[in-house]
Amino acid sequence: MTTIRDVARLAEVSTMTVSRVVNARPQVSPATRERVLAAMVELDYHVDLTARQLRSGSSGTVALIVPRLDHVYFGQLGAQLADAVGKRGRHLVVEQSSASREGELAALSLARLHMYDGAILSVVGLGNTEVNRIRATLPVVLLGEKPVPRRFDHVMMSNVAGARLATGHLLDCGARRVMIVGGEFGPVSRGMRFARTTGWEEAHSARGLAVDPRLVLSSDPIKAQMARTAVSRAVTRDPSIDALFCVTDEAAIGAMAGLADAGRRVPEDIQVVGFDNLAIGAHIGPGLTTIDPGNDWIVENVVRLLEARMSSPPPTAAEHLVAPARLVERGSTKRAGVR
Amino acid sequence: MTTIRDVARLAEVSTMTVSRVVNARPQVSPATRERVLAAMVELDYHVDLTARQLRSGSSGTVALIVPRLDHVYFGQLGAQLADAVGKRGRHLVVEQSSASREGELAALSLARLHMYDGAILSVVGLGNTEVNRIRATLPVVLLGEKPVPRRFDHVMMSNVAGARLATGHLLDCGARRVMIVGGEFGPVSRGMRFARTTGWEEAHSARGLAVDPRLVLSSDPIKAQMARTAVSRAVTRDPSIDALFCVTDEAAIGAMAGLADAGRRVPEDIQVVGFDNLAIGAHIGPGLTTIDPGNDWIVENVVRLLEARMSSPPPTAAEHLVAPARLVERGSTKRAGVR
DNA sequence: GTGAAAGCGCTAACAG
């Protein structure tokens, strides 16, 4: 491992001068710069970022913490954020929060965060106590639906409004028995599924319709396979179901397979709407109608907020933003007004 | 920022004792341990991992470098690796290599690697010069199809054999005009697409059949949309096509949508096989027949090799492994022997 | 334009 001192010795300068060359500081004469560069090449020197970070206090790196790396949605989000963060001269790294065992997470994982200049945390699957333990000095932007301490910047999707939009569209397209796949009733968890279930209810009541609690199908929305099995069984048991609002696109993909298993056509027999606007949705069956949660908007604002909080002086007041949701109509629903 | 010294002062011990408590070393009396722990809580102390790493030389972290975070395949791989690495007491972070601009990548990104105890590099989209510049001291396992310096451990998929399996299955199921979607002829790039095209050829010649170079459809395999458009156009232009071997599942999903656009049924009119065994494939159309590249096997071996190389003394000889590919039969193909 | 000194926060190695 060659250090700055080896280079300095070979180039016959001080370590400080080498440091200046490495950091492309202007106050070095061309002649010495050449000598130093030559020495660096000869010794195959590479800067030690750990040491630099310890001394300078910054790493040029931002972390994105997601519950699972294999959720397609987070893959899309990560890619978008990596591009946006990279454009501002920083690096993004992605970590999965749910991998480590409980104990680890609380203690070590928290310390890990402080190795970064800032962090973007998906609070899904993160305990509130953990979030609260984050020191105020670390620039953090929170992502997700849980109620969080107000001192943090927070960007969330329009879960309720989006779900209202989705369900409303189904009702306006003539559906009367809209099952919510991956729904969740009551305040068990105040998470994403609960919020989307609320939107589903609101769409009904706004039209003077009552919801049937038996239409809440509480399968794990992330597992397409579970949605598939549950939906197939449900529509067979209750033939009156004429539409599905699935709380995620992944659930919707499973659900559409389940409908095929049960011999139902989409959208003729049963209409389907998802949520997330995954790129792949356009190519599933007749095309999956879905809710675009406003990812571009989210990414743009997350990066803006984080950048602001990493600057000095950081803003004092935290912002709490809600991204605008938008209906993306495709073939899995009929056209509004048509029955 | 409270340090170990603040804690030491409050607890009236030396910094070393605090360090021992933090690291759960046994040689501390219960009484002092209590005092130290109390002080830590009172001051809200958290260890600085950067400093620890500089001093101890290890970070407990392994990096996975992928070309794009939004490729579903890499999401699956990342999740599996995170679990496997976590089980051995380390942490996985994922970085996207193609985000940063050229210059950055060569210089800074390389230095970044050395912040980790080890790295798993997907060489897709990585220049050979860059790979070569990696110092021998960093434990690295390479992933992917490019020819790489033999000094590295290297785990690859059976691209050729897998593609042969896929194409062979189509031929055995009665297909005679098998188009390869996302294929690539000639030694332009010796990457994954080329290898899979080779397997496609080999399956033909093994059966005494000639390949028609016009059946190589060179769309970007990752973009489902491109595969969709290209396939739809191709099967309309050439009605003799009776099967598609798609170089990735994502391409296959797009291709199946393209077939639907063109009014072809799967598998009656045209059979389809993909490659990657994405979880979602089971729920697309009649179920996507695909090649399982042996992800479990890959993950297991990658972690084993990396762990070995991080140990001391590290092994001297590099291993070069090829994962066994396996055909996963689903509804997008007919049964072998049936015409 | 260049260098010397100091120290970021922590732990290895050795004493006691």
Added chain:
DNA sequence: CTGTTAGCGCTTTCAC
């Protein structure tokens, strides 16, 4: 069981 000393590789600060 506890403490002292030294220093990881770099950059900040100040001096020349």
